[in-house]
Amino acid sequence: MNLKTISAGRIADKVNRGELKARDLAEIVLQNARELNNKLNIFCSIAGAEALEQASAVDQKIEAGICLPLAGVPLAVKDNFMYKALPTTLGSSQFKSFYPPYNAAAVDKLIAAGAVVVGKTNVDNMGIGSTTLDSPQGPTLNPGDLQKVAGSAGAAALAAGICSLALESDSGGALLQGASHCGVFGLLPSAGLVSRHGLAVHSGSFCRAGVSALFPEDLPVALKVISGYDPRDAVTAACREVNTRRDKTDDLSNLVVGYLETLSGSAADPRRNLVKDTLNRIAALGIRKAAVQLKHLPEALRAHQVIAAAEASSSLLRYDGIRYGQAIEAEDLELLYRKTRRATFNGEALNRSIFGTYFLSKDGYNRYYRQALKVWTLIREELKTVFEQCDLLLMPVVRTGPFLASGETAYSDLLENDLFTVPVSMAGNPALCLPAGDINGLPVGLQLIGKQFEDAFLLSAALKIAPAIISDLQGFNGGGN
Amino acid sequence: MKYETVIGLEVHVELLTESKFFCACPNHFAAEPNVNTCPGCLGFPGILPQLNKVAVQKALTAALALNCEIALFSYFDRKNYFYPDLSKGYQISQFHVPIGSNGYLDLEDDQGLLKRVRIGRVHMEEDAGKLVHSPAGDTSLVDYNRAGVPLIEVVTEPDLRSPGEAKRYLEKLKSILQYSSVSDCKMEEGSLRCDANISLRPVGSDTLGSKTELKNMNSFKAVEKSLEHEIKRQRAILNSGDEVVSQTLRWEENSQETIVMRGKLQAHDYRCFVDPELAPIQLTIEEVEEARQNLPEMAEARAARFVKDYKLPGYDAAVLTASRSLADYFESCLAIYDNPKAACNWIMGEFTARLNSAGIEVDRCPFTPHFMAELLKMIDDGLISGKLAKEVLDQSIASGKSPSQIVEKENLTQISDHGELEKIIRQMIAEHPDSVENYHGGKTKALGFLVGQVMKETKGKANPQLVNELLLKTLEG
Numbered sequence: 025m026n027l028k029t030i031s032a033g034r035i036a037d038k039v040n041r042g043e044l045k046a047r048d049l050a051e052i053v054l055q056n057a058r059e060l061n062n063k064l065n066i067f068c069s070i071a072g073a074e075a076l077e078q079a080s081a082v083d084q085k086i087e088a089g090i091c092l093p094l095a096g097v098p099l100a101v102k103d104n105f106m107y108k109a110l111p112t113t114l115g116s117s118q119f120k121s122f123y124p125p126y127n128a129a130a131v132d133k134l135i136a137a138g139a140v141v142v143g144k145t146n147v148d149n150m151g152i153g154s155t156t157l158d159s160p161q162g163p164t165l166n167p168g169d170l171q172k173v174a175g176s177a178g179a180a181a182l183a184a185g186i187c188s189l190a191l192e193s194d195s196g197g198a199l200l201q202g203a204s205h206c207g208v209f210g211l212l213p214s215a216g217l218v219s220r221h222g223l224a225v226h227s228g229s230f231c232r233a234g235v236s237a238l239f240p241e242d243l244p245v246a247l248k249v250i251s252g253y254d255p256r257d258a259v260t261a262a263c264r265e266v267n268t269r270r271d272k273t274d275d276l277s278n279l280v281v282g283y284l285e286t287l288s289g290s291a292a293d294p295r296r297n298l299v300k301d302t303l304n305r306i307a308a309l310g311i312r313k314a315a316v317q318l319k320h321l322p323e324a325l326r327a328h329q330v331i332a333a334a335e336a337s338s339s340l341l342r343y344d345g346i347r348y349g350q351a352i353e354a355e356d357l358e359l360l361y362r363k364t365r366r367a368t369f370n371g372e373a374l375n376r377s378i379f380g381t382y383f384l385s386k387d388g389y390n391r392y393y394r395q396a397l398k399v400w401t402l403i404r405e406e407l408k409t410v411f412e413q414c415d416l417l418l419m420p421v422v423r424t425g426p427f428l429a430s431g432e433t434a435y436s437d438l439l440e441n442d443l444f445t446v447p448v449s450m451a452g453n454p455a456l457c458l459p460a461g462d463i464n465g466l467p468v469g470l471q472l473i474g475k476q477f478e479d480a481f482l483l484s485a486a487l488k489i490a491p492a493i494i495s496d497l498q499g500f501n502g503g504g505n
Numbered sequence: 506m507k508y509e510t511v512i513g514l515e516v517h518v519e520l521l522t523e524s525k526f527f528c529a530c531p532n533h534f535a536a537e538p539n540v541n542t543c544p545g546c547l548g549f550p551g552i553l554p555q556l557n558k559v560a561v562q563k564a565l566t567a568a569l570a571l572n573c574e575i576a577l578f579s580y581f582d583r584k585n586y587f588y589p590d591l592s593k594g595y596q597i598s599q600f601h602v603p604i605g606s607n608g609y610l611d612l613e614d615d616q617g618l619l620k621r622v623r624i625g626r627v628h629m630e631e632d633a634g635k636l637v638h639s640p641a642g643d644t645s646l647v648d649y650n651r652a653g654v655p656l657i658e659v660v661t662e663p664d665l666r667s668p669g670e671a672k673r674y675l676e677k678l679k680s681i682l683q684y685s686s687v688s689d690c691k692m693e694e695g696s697l698r699c700d701a702n703i704s705l706r707p708v709g710s711d712t713l714g715s716k717t718e719l720k721n722m723n724s725f726k727a728v729e730k731s732l733e734h735e736i737k738r739q740r741a742i743l744n745s746g747d748e749v750v751s752q753t754l755r756w757e758e759n760s761q762e763t764i765v766m767r768g769k770l771q772a773h774d775y776r777c778f779v780d781p782e783l784a785p786i787q788l789t790i791e792e793v794e795e796a797r798q799n800l801p802e803m804a805e806a807r808a809a810r811f812v813k814d815y816k817l818p819g820y821d822a823a824v825l826t827a828s829r830s831l832a833d834y835f836e837s838c839l840a841i842y843d844n845p846k847a848a849c850n851w852i853m854g855e856f857t858a859r860l861n862s863a864g865i866e867v868d869r870c871p872f873t874p875h876f877m878a879e880l881l882k883m884i885d886d887g888l889i890s891g892k893l894a895k896e897v898l899d900q901s902i903a904s905g906k907s908p909s910q911i912v913e914k915e916n917l918t919q920i921s922d923h924g925e926l927e928k929i930i931r932q933m934i935a936e937h938p939d940s941v942e943n944y945h946g947g948k949t950k951a952l953g954f955l956v957g958q959v960m961k962e963t964k965g966k967a968n969p970q971l972v973n974e975l976l977l978k979t980l981e982g
């Protein structure tokens with residue numbers, strides 16, 4: 025069975041009707057996962073017996089007459105979500121054999137809905153990053169070009185046809201960028217809509233849980249499963265009033281899609297044309313366009329770096345290898361801390377720990393942190409104004425294609441690449457990455473952004489627009505052959 | 506030169522809640538280490554803090570009881586530092602905006618005049634765990650039972666002028682927090698901890714001298730003693746022309762002196778910032794007013810009521826209400842026993858003396874108010890003498906058995922049976938004819954001797970009044 029030609033919804037249908045055994049599918053999927061993993065380095069761990077047991081449990085429920093929305097659907101889970109059955113490595117040798125004593129809320133909900141966890145997907149050190157270049161097992165390769173990174177291992181698992189859904193996290197663009205690089209649909213739900221219980225949060229302000237899929241119609245179903253108030257995550261209290269907001273669009277001619285009039289000069293040309301082409305295509309559906317401005321985009325990027333670093337420098341302090349995970353033996357405690365943290369932190373987690381400590385210090389607080397908070401307010405206000413002029417905002421996701429898997433990329437380029445994804449991170453809006461075309465033989469996505477908690481509306485509109493946008497993708501082969 | 510003492514106190518108080526501040530672990534004293542823990546308070550990844558609203562309510566009550574202005578909008582900050590007893594590497598605390606500020610407490614100064622001690626802030630925070638060092642000193646273990654327990658920190662302005670004032674402040678603070686059910690304030694269990702800042706300055710000067718910080722005082726008495734000690738030490742330094750070094754000192758209870766704990770006081774950079782994982786605390790004016798209305802009767806008001814309702818002398822009422830638990834004990838006893846003065850005398854006298862010498866808290870004492878009422882009734886009914894009652898009290902405290910159980914078991918009931926006593930009296934008169942003669946010869950002392958003989962014969966169980974009465978009747982008849 026080729027997962028790239030059948031949606032999660034149809035898989036669930038077949039399993040619910042008894043036409044397909046979840047267990048049979050799981051066996052095929054696991055074998056596929058093992059084979060492709062050798063080539064693409066997608067998984068930190070692949071579930072064996074656990075996945076088969078889960079699938080059998082699904083089959084038993086179906087036989088007992090229970091209908092499950094995600095019955096038998098193969099699911100990839102990013103390795104910064106806690107899952108009891110497999111180690112949760114957080115992309116660090118400190119946690120290489122850490123079995124958390126609890127499941128993440130989203131993992132529990134997806135399993136309860138019938139999904140089968142195929143494996144834990146590769147993640148940057150301490151869950152920080154959008155390349156997997158900072159993973160101890162090396163980067164996950166892009167199924168479309170093995171010289172390049174996938175960005176998100178979950179998106180790679182979808183593009184390679186191993187899974188139908190991927191549980192993802194995002195704090196500055198990892199989810200959307202990964203979806204863009206791999207040509208899949210990535211949904212970053214509104215802040216406060218999905219519980220982060222069991223997600224190793226390094227930035228309470230920006231970390232969110234989301235989901236990616238091969239087929240856009242699977243996203244509303246998955247979102248319904250994982251969203252909702254959870255007392256274990258205080259920010260989800262805000263989503264209890266969501267039902268008062270609009271949830272679908274009936275008439276596309278009433279829809280106004282905004283776009284950035286002046287894309288920042290450094291956006292490579294083909295990408296700017298992609299936005300233009302896409303706008304023309306959706307205009308043909310009767311949708312109106314509106315030019316809008318996000319003047320603080322460059323400052324938002326800097327502010328996001330400062331705040332994310334500050335929060336990570338504090339949130340990662342707990343990783344000392346003493347209460348859980350592994351510490352490196354030393355003569356005294358101070359040395360144990362130093363050795364352990366030096367050996368198990370790298371890349372962006374290390375950078376943010378150092379810079380963030382400075383940003384929060386007496387000297388750095390006023391100079392950087394306080395200023396960053398002001399910019400945060402500005403970009404939120406600015407996005408609010410934008411949504412007075414349009415219902416949805418169409419923007420690029422990335423400035424450049426996926427980085428080289430060899431890691432030969434300037435640090436500044438890595439940071440700059442978050443330019444288009446940080447506004448949403450900072451303002452809490454939902455965003456959906458749709459594959460919109462390809463450049464140099466690799467898929468490129470665009471993001472549609474909605475108002476906070478209008479996720480259902482965003483998805484409903486996107487599903488109507490998607491066929492007009494993704495036509496170029498026909499024939500794209502994500503297998504990397 | 507004459508110096509003026511300037512003291513400020515920082516008091517940490519554990520809040521009386523069922524569970525911890527940000528997880529569901531129980532908040533009570535546990536003998537076994539690390540039993541009151543969960544992934545949340547152990548700082549596991551992926552567990553976000555869940556605010557205990559009762560703790561906020563208690564902190565609000567405390568701030569109101571201490572006459573503070575209440576911040577309707579406040580939030581939690583993270584105070585970052587690396588220490589093994591701090592599971593997350595940061596402490597959740599209120600740094601930028603405390604829930605209460607600009608409060609005060611009124612107390613008597615050393616001249617007996619009323620003075621107002623300003624309370625700069627009352628803020629909420631979570632407690633850290635505790636390090637347990639091995640006797641050999643080669644290993645340290647961490648007990649996280651206390652990690653995440655809700656606290657308030659009450660910080661005074663430097664308004665206290667003597668160790669005595671500091672002690673009275675603490676007593677008053679303890680009474681208010683106990684009365685308002687904010688905390689049980691048990692210093693020996695660590696639910697009230699006090700650090701003191703102290704400096705001296707020439708009388709008349711209005712600039713502050715350089716201060717030292719005192720830690721590790723385990724009782725109010727120790728606070729007073731350590732401050733007295735530190736005043737002497739600082740005065741000697743200043744008189745010799747040197748400067749007091751700003752440092753942290755540790756009070757050593759055994760040697761009754763301070764030792765240097767940390768060198769120069771330096772402002773540690775805790776890199777405080779708003780905790781992004783917790784929602785801000787938003788209180789409404791209605792909530793605050795409701796909490797203000799619900800503030801309980803405090804010690805002074807209760808003492809006044811005791812004087813009025815129970816006709817107790819003012820002094821007695823003040824002693825009984827000094828701690829809420831003693832006042833509660835008294836009133837629970839009165840619910841089943843109706844002689845307030847007798848209850849007051851026994852509770853203030855014999856009972857308190859025994860608690861003090863045994864070092865037991867009122868509410869932990871096995872001798873319940875019910876037992877006290879039972880004991881007092883037995884005295885009133887003439888079943889036991891006052892002297893015997895003290896013995897019963899001792900035994901009851903030691904064994905936890907009720908007074909009636911003890912009296913019954915030990916066969917301690919007073920002999921008030923006329924027939925039985927008359928028999929013994931006749932026997933004693935027969936055995937001591939010379940005493941009888943002396944009595945008739947006008948020596949009244951002889952009567953005392955005979956009463957004593959009867960008491961001796963009955964092993965003290967005879968009702969002495971009755972013996973006296975019957976003996977007279979027999980001798981005169």
Ligand SMILES: [Zn+2]
Nearest residue numbers: 528530543546
């Ligand atoms: Zn706990």
